[in-house]
Amino acid sequence: MPADYSLPRDACSYGYFLLAPNRWDVEEQSLSRPLRLPGGVVHTQLTQPAGPGTPLTAATSRTLSSADKASLRAQVTRMLRLDEDERHIAGFHRLDPRWKRSGRARLFRSPTMYEDVVKTITSCNVTWPGTVQMNRRLCEVLGEAPPGGAGGFPDQARVARARPEMLRARCRVGYRDARLIEVSRLFARGVIRPAWFEDPSTPDDDVYDALIDLPGVGPYAASNIMQLLGRYSRLPLDTESVRHGRTVLGMKGSSAQVMRQVRTHFAPFGAHAFRSYWFEMWRFYESKHGKAWTWERDSTGKLFTAAHLNAPSRIRRVDAASVGHSP
DNA sequence: GGTAGACCTGGACGC
């Protein structure tokens, strides 16, 4: 467990914390979602009762076996980046001291690479409400739910078996239907091996080349998946980058010209470029809407979508387990 | 290597 870890700051650090099946509770300052464990899907609620720098607690909807606990620990560690190298973070703060005082460095992600890839594909060529909608419906339609709870993120094998017409009609994924099924098949068949992508000895360029070959993944998506893999040297440039370049950094020119300027602007941050870029953008969002951990899904969330996520999940039995790397 | 146009959905807008 990192000594400086802050659940509100570090969980509410990337937009995926607002996407199903994740649910951030502003009042309780807790993060909830179903997780797939060896013994079945379980609803999990993460809190940090004693505040920043203290252990996280996981409340689950049933008693966990030791195998379940190990899997839960691994998935939470990935989501919250609890195992991120603290020397690497210190290096980031040395290079860009703007974030040293707040301690910002970790970026929220999914418990699996598969979920990150699907979430990235559902964020392409669509406005944010569309991304919210697609993820909500994917979980509702294809996600396995713990007893009495809402659906979790769909299993890759289940999406691999889905029919494109069904995905399009019920999950509203549009033309992404076949691409999502194909990428799910690649995961399900073991053609995509997350361990290879997550292995620090695999060169960034090799990872990028492999990602951009995936259906539905272009330059933006590949760069975004790379940051989700902990590889921060590339910037996923999109229309938001252009807006940021123009309104915050005062850049001029066509979209393509501004994108080039943004890339050049953050190049000095080298292996940490994405974090410098992202926290600058995040600070802008928070200047408009307040701190991200105060973003109510049903009020701030409605800035993104008219429909709201439903069915608050119920915790039937609490099995508290410390989560993190310290014993 | 660069570019035009299609792909699909949901929100905004005008009537």
Add this chain to the structure above:
DNA sequence: GCGTCCAGGTCTACC
């Protein structure tokens, strides 16, 4: 309530 326009990255065809 309906029709039209627009935003959003990827992919293919073409130059």
